[in-house]
Amino acid sequence: QVQLVQSGHEVKKPGASVKVSCKASGYIFNTYGIYWVRQAPGQGLEWMGWISVYNGNTKYAQKFQGRVTMTTDTSINTAYLELRSLRSDDTAIYYCARDIDFLDFWGQGTQVTVSS
Amino acid sequence: DIQMTQSPPSLSASVGDRVTITCRASQGIDNYLAWYQQKPGKAPNLLIYGASTLQSGVPSRFSGSGSGTEFTLTINSLQPEDVGIYYCQRYDSAPRISFGPGTKVEIK
Numbered sequence: 001q002v003q004l005v006q007s008g009h010e011v012k013k014p015g016a017s018v019k020v021s022c023k024a025s026g027y028i029f030n031t032y033g034i035y036w037v038r039q040a041p042g043q044g045l046e047w048m049g050w051i052s053v054y055n056g057n058t059k060y061a062q063k064f065q066g067r068v069t070m071t072t073d074t075s076i077n078t079a080y081l082e083l084r085s086l087r088s089d090d091t092a093i094y095y096c097a098r099d100i101d102f103l104d105f106w107g108q109g110t111q112v113t114v115s116s
Numbered sequence: 117d118i119q120m121t122q123s124p125p126s127l128s129a130s131v132g133d134r135v136t137i138t139c140r141a142s143q144g145i146d147n148y149l150a151w152y153q154q155k156p157g158k159a160p161n162l163l164i165y166g167a168s169t170l171q172s173g174v175p176s177r178f179s180g181s182g183s184g185t186e187f188t189l190t191i192n193s194l195q196p197e198d199v200g201i202y203y204c205q206r207y208d209s210a211p212r213i214s215f216g217p218g219t220k221v222e223i224k
Binding site: 033046047061099103 | 148150152159162165203205207210211212215216217218
C-alpha cells in the first residue's frame with residue numbers, strides 16, 4: 001500500500017533552516033511527483049511547491065522563492081523540503097503528498113515550530 | 117491568479133441531513149477540481165477528483181458536481197464521522213495548485 005512517512009517534530013530558532021524528509025513506499029517512486037503543502041495553526045492549506053522525482057524539476061510558490069529547496073534521493077525513495085531563514089510565521093505543519101495533479105496520498109505531517 | 121472561495125465558512129447540521137458545500141473559482145477551471153476532508157489532527161484525505169469522480173474507498177454518500185467556475189460537494193445523510201474541514205483544490209495549472217479556504221462541518 002502507498003505510504004508517505006515524514007520525519008519528526010522540529011523546533012528551530014528564527015533565522016535557522018529546517019529540512020523535512022518524506023519517505024515513500026508502495027509504489028514506483030520516480031513515476032510520480034511530490035507536492036509540499038503547509039498548514040499554519042488554525043489556518044488552511046497552502047501550496048509551497050512541487051518536485052518531479054523523475055527529473056528533479058521544481059516549481060515553487062512565489063512566496064517561498066529564494067528560501068525553499070525541494071530535492072529527492074531516488075536511491076532511498078525520499079523527498080526533502082528545506083526552508084531557510086525561518087521566521088515565527090513559518091510555524092506550521094508541513095505535508096508531503098503524491099502528485100497525480102491532485103494529491104492522492106499524504107504524509108502524516110511534520111510540525112515545525114519556530115521560536116526564540 | 118485564479119482565486120478559490122468556499123461557502124459557507126462553517127455549518128452545523130444534524131445526523132442524517134443532506135449537506136452542500138459550494139466552491140467557486142474566479143475564472144473557469146473546466147473540471148480540474150478536487151475535494152478533501154481533513155479530520156482534526158489528521159492529514160487531508162482525497163474525496164473527489166475531476167469535480168465528480170469518487171476516490172476509491174470513499175463512502176457513496178459523498179458526491180461532487182459542477183464545471184467551469186461553480187462546484188458543489190454534497191454529503192447525503194451526514195454521519196458523526198464526517199465532522200471536519202472540507203477543502204476544494206484547483207489543478208488546472210498543475211503543478212501550480214491552490215486550495216479554497218475550507219468549510220468546517222459540525223454536528224448539531
